[in-house]
Amino acid sequence: MQLTPEKHDVVKVNTAGRRSFVVALFGLSGAAVSALLAIPLVRFVTYPLRKNAAGTTWSDVGPVEDFASLTAPVAKTITLERRDAWQSTSSQTAVYVLPSKAGQFRILSPICPHLGCSVRWVGDEKKFVCPCHSGSFTADGERIAGPPPRSMDALESKVENGVLKVRYQYFRQLVPNKEVMA
Amino acid sequence: MSMTNKIAPDPPARSGLGTRFVRWLDQRTGIDSLLHESLDEPIPGGAKWAYIFGSGLLFLFVSQVITGVFLALYYVPSADHAHTVVSYIVKEVTSGSFVRSIHAYGSSGIIILLLLHIGQTILYGSYKGRRELLWLSGCILLALMLGMAFTGYLLPWDEKAYFASAVGTNLIAEVPWIGPPLQQLVRGGDQMGTLTVSRFYVLHVFVLPALLIGFIAAHVFFFRKAGAAGPIKEDPLHPKLPSVPFYPRQVVMDACFAVVLIGILAIIAKTIPMDLGPAANPADTHFLPRPEWYYRPAFQWLKYLSGRWSLIGGILLPALLALIFAAAPFLDRRLERRPWRRPISVGAFLFFLIAYTSLGVASYRDDYRDPGVAAQMRQQDADARAFMQKPFVPEAAAGSVSAALVSADPKVLKGQALFQAQSCSSCHGDGGMGTAAAGPLTGVGQKYTDPQLVTLLHAPDSKMTNGGMQPVDLKQDDLEALAAYLRQLR
Numbered sequence: 326m327q328l329t330p331e332k333h334d335v336v337k338v339n340t341a342g343r344r345s346f347v348v349a350l351f352g353l354s355g356a357a358v359s360a361l362l363a364i365p366l367v368r369f370v371t372y373p374l375r376k377n378a379a380g381t382t383w384s385d386v387g388p389v390e391d392f393a394s395l396t397a398p399v400a401k402t403i404t405l406e407r408r409d410a411w412q413s414t415s416s417q418t419a420v421y422v423l424p425s426k427a428g429q430f431r432i433l434s435p436i437c438p439h440l441g442c443s444v445r446w447v448g449d450e451k452k453f454v455c456p457c458h459s460g461s462f463t464a465d466g467e468r469i470a471g472p473p474p475r476s477m478d479a480l481e482s483k484v485e486n487g488v489l490k491v492r493y494q495y496f497r498q499l500v501p502n503k504e505v506m507a
Numbered sequence: 508m509s510m511t512n513k514i515a516p517d518p519p520a521r522s523g524l525g526t527r528f529v530r531w532l533d534q535r536t537g538i539d540s541l542l543h544e545s546l547d548e549p550i551p552g553g554a555k556w557a558y559i560f561g562s563g564l565l566f567l568f569v570s571q572v573i574t575g576v577f578l579a580l581y582y583v584p585s586a587d588h589a590h591t592v593v594s595y596i597v598k599e600v601t602s603g604s605f606v607r608s609i610h611a612y613g614s615s616g617i618i619i620l621l622l623l624h625i626g627q628t629i630l631y632g633s634y635k636g637r638r639e640l641l642w643l644s645g646c647i648l649l650a651l652m653l654g655m656a657f658t659g660y661l662l663p664w665d666e667k668a669y670f671a672s673a674v675g676t677n678l679i680a681e682v683p684w685i686g687p688p689l690q691q692l693v694r695g696g697d698q699m700g701t702l703t704v705s706r707f708y709v710l711h712v713f714v715l716p717a718l719l720i721g722f723i724a725a726h727v728f729f730f731r732k733a734g735a736a737g738p739i740k741e742d743p744l745h746p747k748l749p750s751v752p753f754y755p756r757q758v759v760m761d762a763c764f765a766v767v768l769i770g771i772l773a774i775i776a777k778t779i780p781m782d783l784g785p786a787a788n789p790a791d792t793h794f795l796p797r798p799e800w801y802y803r804p805a806f807q808w809l810k811y812l813s814g815r816w817s818l819i820g821g822i823l824l825p826a827l828l829a830l831i832f833a834a835a836p837f838l839d840r841r842l843e844r845r846p847w848r849r850p851i852s853v854g855a856f857l858f859f860l861i862a863y864t865s866l867g868v869a870s871y872r873d874d875y876r877d878p879g880v881a882a883q884m885r886q887q888d889a890d891a892r893a894f895m896q897k898p899f900v901p902e903a904a905a906g907s908v909s910a911a912l913v914s915a916d917p918k919v920l921k922g923q924a925l926f927q928a929q930s931c932s933s934c935h936g937d938g939g940m941g942t943a944a945a946g947p948l949t950g951v952g953q954k955y956t957d958p959q960l961v962t963l964l965h966a967p968d969s970k971m972t973n974g975g976m977q978p979v980d981l982k983q984d985d986l987e988a989l990a991a992y993l994r995q996l997r
Binding site: 347351354358370372375400408409410412414415417418435436440442456457 | 570573574577580581588591592595599600601602603605606609755758759762763765766769770773899901902903904923924927928929930932933934937938944975977980
């Protein structure tokens with residue numbers, strides 16, 4: 326199949342100097358197109374890589390003054406916001422805020438490290454008791470007795486603009502050390 | 508192209524790695540002769556800036572394909588997500604606004620280049636001399652490109668996209684006999700909706716691009732078969748001027764033009780990013796739909812027509828014009844190419860161009876002169892700018908608290924709080940979706956009555972306890988609230 330019509334006296338002009346000029350010109354135009362298009366496209370496609378690194382989600386627990394004069398652990402319901410790209414899922418869960426020690430707050434996950442039941446604060450006995458298999462913990466969440474393999478799990482917390490915040494996480498059950506679940 | 512199966516002896520090891528690789532590749536692909544075939548195309552009379560529009564179109568098409576594929580990384584073709592994802596692209600994703608702007612302005616660029624390419628072809632009479640199929644494939648490419656512009660316009664699903672496409676698809680109903688069912692087919696129903704988005708998406712992303720690639724290949728093939736027509740004095744069948752190969756001069760001109768094109772697009776995309784208006788609201792009765800600038804003249808033309816004239820002027824006349832346009836190389840069969848010797852074809856094209864431009868100008872002028880319309884148009888622009896300024900608001904996923912809170916009754920809300928506070932969700936999952944630890948609770952409301960649910964919660968049966976379920980130790984009204992919450996899980 327011949328696409329080029331024949332019987333043309335093709336004038337060939339190909340000197341070495343002109344060829345290197347043409348090659349340089351193509352290099353330049355290639356670079357220009359890459360700079361204008363390829364770089365934004367690479368940044369566009371790799372956006373999730375940069376986004377996830379900073380993806381720490383903090384939930385509001387409440388104003389600090391509400392917890393300043395606590396004498397016993399108190400359960401607070403927090404709202405968890407989970408972002409999945411352009412969607413957000415919010416759910417609610419409970420955490421225990423412990424009385425502050427020298428201005429430092431400790432927040433505990435209510436999930437029993439044994440099998441994941443909700444641990445309850447029993448004010449009369451001044452201890453946490455799991456209703457499922459009677460695991461018990463001190464007012465600081467330290468394990469006292471029962472099947473739980475470790476103490477109650479502390480959650481990361483911070484105070485920002487007078488608001489106590491917590492970073493809620495789930496931890497693996499039935500293991501002696503605290504392990505974050507992915 | 509001739510393929511020889513003769514195996515050349517291996518080159519001496521002295522030659523450079525690059526040369527050896529090229530030879531290795533050529534022996535297996537014949538790339539060298541392919542390259543020569545495409546680069547040594549003879550151009551009678553040599554390279555000219557007037558010939559750059561075709562390759563400029565090809566370049567912009569490739570740019571549209573690339574940016575389009577990248578945009579598809581984040582796009583969802585559904586009426587309830589489309590606007591959110593486009594605003595996510597524009598407001599959150601790095602370079603998202605830039606990539607979208609290049610794509611959106613690229614479509615305008617293609618329309619402009621199409622006009623220049625067609626204008627050059629008509630002015631130079633380069634459709635003459637056994638070039639009917641070249642011309643016809645070009646006509647189909649023009650129609651496909653207009654289809655791409657129309658289908659792509661709807662996809663952001665903002666106010667202007669929605670209403671412009673609603674008007675555009677309303678025109679289909681004017682087609683004699685098959686109009687209404689055809690309109691339903693295009694929209695996927697009586698009204699614009701989520702099926703319209705998926706239909707336009709499929710056309711824009713799969714069907715039309717596939718056809719475009721096929722017809723571009725045909726167009727290039729017919730072009731190479733007929734050969735470049737050369738300057739206006741050249742014989743279109745038997746060129747007499749000495750020819751110069753496509754490479755390097757014409758390639759250099761084409762490359763420069765490509766850089767200029769992407770440069771202009773990048774400057775516009777950076778300085779005036781393509782805006783995104785508020786989400787489409789079909790109930791909005793104030794919105795004045797206006798198509799993109801290249802459809803404005805057609806839009807204005809339809810304003811002058813009413814009654815039976817809308818069928819004649821809106822459907823039959825454009826169809827007739829398109830037919831005459833496509834038939835140009837069959838109607839104008841002389842080999843004369845100098846424009847001043849072809850007053851009818853060149854004059855008809857110029858007349859169409861002037862009429863089309865005047866209609867467009869009239870459309871903008873009408874909007875500008877009517878104070879009510881002008882105020883509404885300004886308001887729409889201001890709304891779009893205001894929406895662009897607002898931070899991105901993620902869409903609440905189905906089953907999340909904030910989505911459910913809107914309508915739920917207090918008992919269900921209390922039940923939901925209990926569901927989470929009792930850590931039911933740590934085994935049964937958020938919203939009772941189920942996890943590896945325990946099955947889903949969705950649909951239990953259909954299986955059990957409220958008293959049965961309360962009993963099962965208070966005293967789980969053996970199958971449940973074997974799976975690790977614990978009795979729920981709560982007061983009666985709390986248990987009832989929990990049952991009410993479970994009832995509405997679906």
